[in-house]
Amino acid sequence: MAGFGFSIVATDVKARAGTIRTPRGEIRTPAFMPVGTAATVKAMLPESVRATGADILLGNTYHLMLRPGAERIDRLGGLHRFMNWDRPILTDSGGFQVMSLSGLRKLTERGVTFRSHIDGSRHELTPERSMEIQRLLGSDIAMCFDECPALPADRDRIAASMALSMRWAARSRDAFGDRPGHALFGIQQGGLDRDLRAQSAEALTAIGFDGYAVGGLAVGEGQQAMFDVLDFAPSMLPADRPRYLMGVGKPDDIVGAVARGIDMMDCVLPSRSGRTGQAFTPRGVVNIKNARHADDPRPLDETCDCPACQSYSRAYLHHVFRAQEMISGMLLTWHNLRYYQRLMEGMRTAIAAGTFAGWQDDFHATRALGDIEPL
Numbered sequence: 522m523a524g525f526g527f528s529i530v531a532t533d534v535k536a537r538a539g540t541i542r543t544p545r546g547e548i549r550t551p552a553f554m555p556v557g558t559a560a561t562v563k564a565m566l567p568e569s570v571r572a573t574g575a576d577i578l579l580g581n582t583y584h585l586m587l588r589p590g591a592e593r594i595d596r597l598g599g600l601h602r603f604m605n606w607d608r609p610i611l612t613d614s615g616g617f618q619v620m621s622l623s624g625l626r627k628l629t630e631r632g633v634t635f636r637s638h639i640d641g642s643r644h645e646l647t648p649e650r651s652m653e654i655q656r657l658l659g660s661d662i663a664m665c666f667d668e669c670p671a672l673p674a675d676r677d678r679i680a681a682s683m684a685l686s687m688r689w690a691a692r693s694r695d696a697f698g699d700r701p702g703h704a705l706f707g708i709q710q711g712g713l714d715r716d717l718r719a720q721s722a723e724a725l726t727a728i729g730f731d732g733y734a735v736g737g738l739a740v741g742e743g744q745q746a747m748f749d750v751l752d753f754a755p756s757m758l759p760a761d762r763p764r765y766l767m768g769v770g771k772p773d774d775i776v777g778a779v780a781r782g783i784d785m786m787d788c789v790l791p792s793r794s795g796r797t798g799q800a801f802t803p804r805g806v807v808n809i810k811n812a813r814h815a816d817d818p819r820p821l822d823e824t825c826d827c828p829a830c831q832s833y834s835r836a837y838l839h840h841v842f843r844a845q846e847m848i849s850g851m852l853l854t855w856h857n858l859r860y861y862q863r864l865m866e867g868m869r870t871a872i873a874a875g876t877f878a879g880w881q882d883d884f885h886a887t888r889a890l891g892d893i894e895p896l
């Protein structure tokens with residue numbers, strides 16, 4: 522496809538480092554995508570998100586179609602202009618969130634009808650409408666409309682859901698059409714079942730996509746079950762296309778996924794945690810509301826180059842969190858997003874150097890130390 526491409530620059534066992542090229546800029550992989558649900562990464566200016574090292578954002582079709590509406594965003598020049606982010610944007614299909622957030626859903630072969638969780642208004646999402654919305658938003662990477670059952674579910678339910686998602690993948694491909702410079706990713710389903718995952722990968726590969734997501738994970742199955750699937754699922758997908766693990770995850774989930782051949786991830790965790798006083802550091806999670814920080818003049822993470830760590834003390838971060846000042850969410854979100862991007866930078870460098878196994882040992886050993894001793 523003209524204007525969109527993927528090249529792998531290094532591999533280390535199963536881990537890959539590479540570059541996705543789009544007309545709006547390059548995405549270094551493994552890539553972490555901050556989530557901009559409602560056309561904003563909460564508490565962050567777009568230029569601040571970029572300063573953390575993010576090459577691409579994720580936007581949510583379900584939220585944006587309900588408020589402010591896809592046609593409105595299109596009239597206002599598209600999502601990039603609307604939210605003042607000129608780099609790549611990936612949009613999900615709305616399929617996952619319509620099942621998890623909306624009320625009174627009805628699922629048929631055609632699609633899903635539902636009521637908005639905001640005002641109760643009635644809407645429909647089909648593969649065709651999802652592709653139209655993602656086109657109106659101006660998304661650089663669109664996702665197929667799919668259905669994802671919550672786990673645990675019995676095999677028949679997962680098999681039927683996967684088959685429906687593959688029929689919807691074909692309809693998504695047809696509706697997306699040929700759009701140079703824009704990509705459409707297929708989504709592998711099949712729960713934890715190896716045979717269903719293989720059938721899904723075969724169906725998607727026959728249709729042909731610009732990239733492939735491993736879907737249906739991080740839905741309550743636990744890390745070990747997710748890793749067990751990632752031990753076989755990514756290699757079922759074409760090696761020369763980006764592989765995206767949707768909605769993952771905690772730092773050790775991300776490291777384990779990259780080690781198993783995943784190239785892209787997204788998660789609300791760094792931004793959401795930033796607003797609840799949880800900070801990610803190489804030595805694990807710091808709960809800034811803990812009283813032990815009240816008199817601590819040291820930075821949150823002395824190895825971090827973000828504004829929260831360069832210019833403020835733990836005591837200050839503790840104070841503004843306790844006082845419910847807005848700067849608390851701003852600083853901790855910035856720090857967490859920077860932590861995630863430093864994690865990705867570290868993995869890209871290690872994969873390129875062929876030292877990823879040792880890097881992983883260091884990552885786990887440093888986390889095992891726990892937070893610095895109280896003063």
Ligand SMILES: [Zn+2]
Nearest residue numbers: 825827830856
């Ligand atoms: Zn920091």
